[in-house]
Amino acid sequence: MKQTQIKRIKRPVHGVLLLDKPYGASSNQALQKCRWLLQAEKGGHTGVLDPLATGLLPLCFGDATKFAQRMLDADxxxxxxxxxxxxxxxxxxxxxxxxxxxxxxxxxxxxxxxxxxxxxxxxxxxxxxxxxxxxxxxxxxxxxxxxxxxxxxxxxxxxxxxxxxxxxxxxxxxxxxxxxxxxxxxxxxxxxxxxxxxxxxxxxxxxAGFRLEDAITVEQFEALALEQRDALLLPADSLLADLPAVTLDAAQTDKLTHGLSVRFPSDGGIIAGLRVYGDTGAGQPTFLGLAELTDQVLSPRRLLSTVVHS
CATH class of the missing domain: 3.30.2350.10 (Pseudouridine synthase)
Incomplete structure (x- = not known):
């Protein structure tokens, strides 16, 4: 009798895992192993670390992959x-x-x-x-x-x-x-x-601002329960910690998350990268994504899929 294979359910997991990549594994192999352990729908690494190299490899999942490029440019x-x-x-x-x-x-x-x-x-x-x-x-x-x-x-x-x-x-x-x-x-x-x-x-x-002493090995990560693995993920905005931040009120948040620009007081000029937080009714400011400020007009550049409205 032919056996039916059970398809592994993938979850919408969002965040950053600081991995201590093992010797001999490619960056993609390490990513796919951790993605499998998290049952994550989407994942990406932040720049190739040679198989013969070990150490810090931040892995991005879900919405965090939107900002992985910044790690490629990091010191x-x-x-x-x-x-x-x-x-x-x-x-x-x-x-x-x-x-x-x-x-x-x-x-x-x-x-x-x-x-x-x-x-x-x-x-x-x-x-x-x-x-x-x-x-x-x-x-x-x-x-x-x-x-x-x-x-x-x-x-x-x-x-x-x-x-x-x-x-x-x-x-x-x-x-x-x-x-x-x-x-x-x-x-x-x-x-x-x-x-x-x-x-x-x-x-x-x-x-960037991430350190090896805060990373976990594949073996340590595999030994954890799924809930414990989730708890180790850093929020997506940890990839943007070096950027200035602004917080919007509920009305501004609603406009921005619908893809519209909003008026925002500033001294003029252009700030190409801003972390934006907003009032989504969660009781505390919610990270919305990346925006650009040009002459007191705040425009969305890359927003989290979990906050965007059609």
């Missing part, structure tokens, strides 16, 4: 572990060894080399990256033995602290802007030291 922080003296094809432990050299630098040389990369710098993206050329990611060309010209990008390294240096191991705490490739940074620092290096460990500890 990041990593702890990077370098093996000095050995370069690889990929810049990490997955690649084949290209060259081996003796490590003859001391701590003074390391500190001097690291200091050279703090500030605004130009960085050429690695071939083993997800950047696309003619619709294909660069790593596909690299795996086929093809090397393409890549334009250097301007990035900002806010700070690098040497956490550990002994023998052929160097551990760095890096604070950087979006678009920074830590593998490339590691290779460039080690090239200046004259010994080369590749990454053997990478852990993201911060993105």
């Amino acid at each position: 990041k922080r990593y702890v990077a572990t370098l093996k000095l003296g050995v370069t690889t094809t990929t810049g990490d432990a997955e690649g084949e060894v290209l060259d081996t050299r003796p490590v003859q630098c001391d701590r003074m040389a390391v500190d001097a080399a690291v200091a050279r990369f703090v500030g605004e710098i130009e960085q050429v993206p690695p071939m083993y990256s997800a950047l696309k050329h003619e619709g294909k990611p660069l790593y596909e060309y690299a795996r086929a033995g093809i090397t393409l010209e890549r334009e250097a990008r301007r990035i900002n390294i806010y700070g690098i602290e040497v956490l550990h240096f002994a023998g052929d191991e160097l551990v760095l705490d890096v604070r950087c802007s979006k678009g920074t490739y830590i593998r490339t940074l590691a290779e460039d620092i080690a090239a200046l030291l004259g010994c080369g290096a590749h990454l053997i460990g990478l852990r993201r500890t911060q993105t």
Whole structure:
């Protein structure tokens, strides 16, 4: 007799989960696992974290996915572990060894080399990256033995602290802007030291205002009951915590949630991003979404589906 499979019911779940992504899992694999555990209808991650990297990966569900793009543009922080003296094809432990050299630098040389990369710098993206050329990611060309010209990008390294240096191991705490490739940074620092290096460990500890110490592992999340998993989700407006906020009265709320602009007192000018809260009869201001203020006119930019009226 043919067995009938029971279709898993998906729920309208809204919020942000701070996940400590495990080693070896892609960002999408981690997302889909947590989405399944939440039985969530809709989910998205906030930027790719390489399978060989671990650490902070904010996951967005439901209405929170509307604001995930802001995390792509956020500053990041990593702890990077370098093996000095050995370069690889990929810049990490997955690649084949290209060259081996003796490590003859001391701590003074390391500190001097690291200091050279703090500030605004130009960085050429690695071939083993997800950047696309003619619709294909660069790593596909690299795996086929093809090397393409890549334009250097301007990035900002806010700070690098040497956490550990002994023998052929160097551990760095890096604070950087979006678009920074830590593998490339590691290779460039080690090239200046004259010994080369590749990454053997990478852990993201911060993105925007979120911190790794507030994250949960997949195993810990799976061990919880569904209600406990729901309770761990941060509200969607946590993704916009750095933006100024305004609160509307009931009449203004009604207009905005119907897609209309409202008059709002201001000093003039343009504020492109505002968190907007309103009176929906819930007893306290409800987060409505993102709006723009132009010359005392507040216009909706991206509102929560749960508050929009047709």
